[in-house]
Amino acid sequence: MTTPMTTPIIEMKDVRKTYATGAIEVQAVRGVSVTIESGDYVAIVGPSGSGKSTLMHILGCLDVPTSGVYRLAGEDVGDLSESRLAVIRNRRIGFVFQQYNLLPSMTACRNVELPLAYAGVPAAERRERAVRALERVGLGNRFEHRPGELSGGQQQRVAVARALVTDPALILADEPTGNLDSSSTADVLSLFAELHAAGRTIVLITHEQDVAEQAERTLVIRDGVLSDRVLAS
Structure with missing residues (x-):
């Protein structure tokens, strides 16, 4: 019996991004071609100025390539309107950022509900799904706590729950351990490992090799060029 073909979550072909400042052009991303399949756990690692932030913005549909093709779950995002890109960001990508990006005046549960509110999900369903997501990341007893009442590691877990709540095709984590101590870093990386084992697709962007080594x-990325290889220590 033939195994059915699956569509890659990420497919980039000769993606380039050039920024112009007056007469000066800067090539931030240079001819990136990469495929990431459903269920993969991939780390993108590189030093400051390597192009990883620009690549993250393209992967997250926060920016579009100057040239080349980027398909997310089979959809070419290059020619989409800003409104359609906003829908994709909200429904197909779960973002986890270094700064957590939680609203301090809202409880953990309300923060997790936000993507569902933007998508027009009814209040009762939002609450139910947010509670499930917080339980999934081990914060079942912290629903009504505000960010200021949580540790850094707990806040990042709230951010992961928010990323999960829309059941996205891709979890995109940008320096998710950058503000955490070693114990909280281990907790968050353990959570990512659990999510990967459950079949989630994770792309982790970092400058830390020991963090990158947790991925499959x-x-x-160096000077805008992406390659499959181990970063020298």
Whole structure:
């Protein structure tokens, strides 16, 4: 029996991003071609100025390539309107950022509900799904706590719950351990490992090699060029 083909979550072909400042052009991303399948756990690692932030913005549909093709779950995002890109960001991508990006005046549960509110999900369903997501990340007893009442590691877990609540095709984590101590870093990376084992697709962007080593596959970006190889220590 033939195994059915699945559509890659991420497919980039010769993606380039050039920024112009007056007469000066800067090539931030240079001819990136990469495929990431459903259920993969991939780390993109590189130093400051390597192009990883620009690549993250493209992966997250926060920016579009100057040239080349980027398909997310089979959809070419290059020519989409800003409104359609906003829908994709809200429903197909779960973002986890270094700064957590939680609203301090809202409880953990309300913060997790936000993507569902933007999508027009009814209040009762939002609450139910947010509670399930917080339980999934081990914060079943912190629903009504505000960010200021939580540790850094707990706040990042709230951010992961918010990323999960829309059941996205892709979890995109940008330096998710950058503000955490070693114990909280281990907790968050353990959570990512659990999510990967459950079949989630995770792309982790970091400058820390020890963090990148937790992924199944490491991609290194230098001077805007992406390659499959181990970053030298």
